[in-house]
Amino acid sequence: xxxGDRVPAWLLIPNTATKDKKPPRCSACIRPSTSGxxxxxxxxxxxxxxxxxxxxxxxxxCLAPDYPSFGEYKYDFQAAFKRGDYQSGTMKAIWNNMRAVxxxxxxxxxxxxxxxxxxxxxxxxxSMFTAAFDERLKVVVSSCGFCSFAKYYGGNLKGWxxxxxxxxxxxxxxxxxxxxxxxxxxxxxxxxxxxxxAVAQKRTTTLR
Numbered sequence: 001x002x003x004g005d006r007v008p009a010w011l012l013i014p015n016t017a018t019k020d021k022k023p024p025r026c027s028a029c030i031r032p033s034t035s036g037x038x039x040x041x042x043x044x045x046x047x048x049x050x051x052x053x054x055x056x057x058x059x060x061x062c063l064a065p066d067y068p069s070f071g072e073y074k075y076d077f078q079a080a081f082k083r084g085d086y087q088s089g090t091m092k093a094i095w096n097n098m099r100a101v102x103x104x105x106x107x108x109x110x111x112x113x114x115x116x117x118x119x120x121x122x123x124x125x126x127s128m129f130t131a132a133f134d135e136r137l138k139v140v141v142s143s144c145g146f147c148s149f150a151k152y153y154g155g156n157l158k159g160w161x162x163x164x165x166x167x168x169x170x171x172x173x174x175x176x177x178x179x180x181x182x183x184x185x186x187x188x189x190x191x192x193x194x195x196x197x198a199v200a201q202k203r204t205t206t207l208r
Contacts, residue, residue: 002085007096008072009065012056013109055118061110063100067122068092069164077163089164090129097130101137113138120144125184132190140191143199146184149177 055062066073068089077089086092097117105112116139119127124145131140149157155177161170173179188196
């Protein structure tokens with residue numbers, strides 16, 4: 001992270017991490033497209049008791065950072081672009097997540113060779129983008145995180161082009177899926193031979 005930048009995050013360590021000699025499994029939980037760290041770490045679930053992350057309850061050490069400009073994390077993208085730090089909010093989030101892996105590997109409660117990443121919606125594709133750049137993430141899980149650009153709102157990529165995501169999709173590629181230099185199939189290919197799970201619906205069903 002650049003000088004002076006601090007990322008709000010929850011670090012959740014199960015009780016077993018302080019009792020067992022063997023470090024527990026580890027997971028970086030990446031936020032969905034909603035506000036606040038509470039929801040991202042699983043604490044807002046109606047079935048989850050307050051202050052208990054579902055992954056932590058299963059024995060994982062979890063680090064759940066806020067995405068830039070979401071939740072408690074205020075971030076000036078235009079200032080960062082002008083400094084030449086990043087060309088997209090997506091790359092800023094990837095950088096933050098890679099630094100999060102650095103931090104996890106420094107913890108005595110964590111087995112640094114057994115780190116995975118999981119996220120939903122925005123967290124789903126952000127998890128994928130991070131894993132494409134960081135091979136230390138051995139397992140990748142994306143829930144409702146992606147589809148091909150051509151199928152995204154019939155090929156209208158405007159939703160991807162705000163400063164917090166990838167503004168060059170508009171400025172360089174005219175929001176045209178055919179001009180994009182990559183698609184999600186390429187991102188998935190970059191994970192090999194690591195494990196990847198995509199959770200996605202095939203069709204929409206209306207319940208009456």
